[in-house]
Amino acid sequence: MKTKSRPPRRGAPPQDAEAAPGERTPDGSSPDTGPDPSKGVRSRAVRATGARTEGGRRRSGPGPGGRRDSSVQRRLESNERERQRMHKLNNAFQALREVIPHVRTDKKLSKIETLTLAKNYIKSLTATILTMSSGRLPGLEGQGPKLYQHLQQQQQQVGATLGAPEAQPQGHLQRYSTQIHSFREGT
DNA sequence: TAGGCCATCTGGTCCT
DNA sequence: AGGACCAGATGGCCTA
Numbered sequence: 001m002k003t004k005s006r007p008p009r010r011g012a013p014p015q016d017a018e019a020a021p022g023e024r025t026p027d028g029s030s031p032d033t034g035p036d037p038s039k040g041v042r043s044r045a046v047r048a049t050g051a052r053t054e055g056g057r058r059r060s061g062p063g064p065g066g067r068r069d070s071s072v073q074r075r076l077e078s079n080e081r082e083r084q085r086m087h088k089l090n091n092a093f094q095a096l097r098e099v100i101p102h103v104r105t106d107k108k109l110s111k112i113e114t115l116t117l118a119k120n121y122i123k124s125l126t127a128t129i130l131t132m133s134s135g136r137l138p139g140l141e142g143q144g145p146k147l148y149q150h151l152q153q154q155q156q157q158v159g160a161t162l163g164a165p166e167a168q169p170q171g172h173l174q175r176y177s178t179q180i181h182s183f184r185e186g187t
Numbered sequence: 188t189a190g191g192c193c194a195t196c197t198g199g200t201c202c203t
Numbered sequence: 204a205g206g207a208c209c210a211g212a213t214g215g216c217c218t219a
Contacts, residue, residue: 074205075196075197075198078196078197078198078205078206079195079196079197081206081207082195082196082197082207082208083194083195083196085207085208086194086195090193090194110191110192110193111192111193112192188219189218189219190217190218190219191216191217191218191219192215192216192217192218193214193215193216193217194213194214194215195212195213195214195215196211196212196213197210197211197212197213198209198210198211199208199209199210199211200207200208200209200210201206201207201208201209202205202206202207202208203204203205203206203207
């Protein structure tokens with residue numbers, strides 16, 4: 001239910017003259033950050049602004065005649081920046097997906113799954129370090145104790161606030177492992 | 188068909 | 204002032 005190797009979007013969005021002139025690729029993606037074209041690119045950007053019924057709020061606009069040109073232009077530029085920002089965010093999500101070990105390689109992790117797995121992966125790594133270091137971290141002489149104290153404090157805080165199995169290093173690993181499997185099962 | 192996920196638009200607020 | 208950030212709204216696509 002999750003991953004969609006989406007075919008190119010059907011039902012081309014209404015093309016109109018309001019699309020920002022010549023600054024986007026036809027699919028609305030940016031050249032460097034756009035999604036994989038093979039995955040079905042959304043072509044919504046062409047909608048640009050205006051009293052649209054699709055995507056975004058309907059404009060309670062200035063009525064007949066529409067926005068003034070300069071105002072429309074600013075909105076278009078703002079939309080473009082927002083798209084770029086979201087593309088960067090999605091790139092970051094993708095980068096995160098690629099460093100999180102997970103079982104379900106056939107399906108792309110959703111954003112919420114990515115964040116949740118990442119959080120627990122970090123916790124499990126922290127717990128592992130804490131367990132293995134025992135206060136002495138090779139190569140970190142001088143910093144080791146500080147790091148150890150820091151990790152220990154974190155563990156205690158988590159344990160105190162949650163009163164959960166996280167207090168035990170194995171708790172993180174267990175939870176992470178469980179989560180991986182639950183994602184695999186699609187639960 | 189319903190629900191989940193997503194991209195995009197949009198206006199408001201915060202920040203530089 | 205202008206850009207970044209945020210959250211709400213909207214509609215498309217996909218899977219169960």
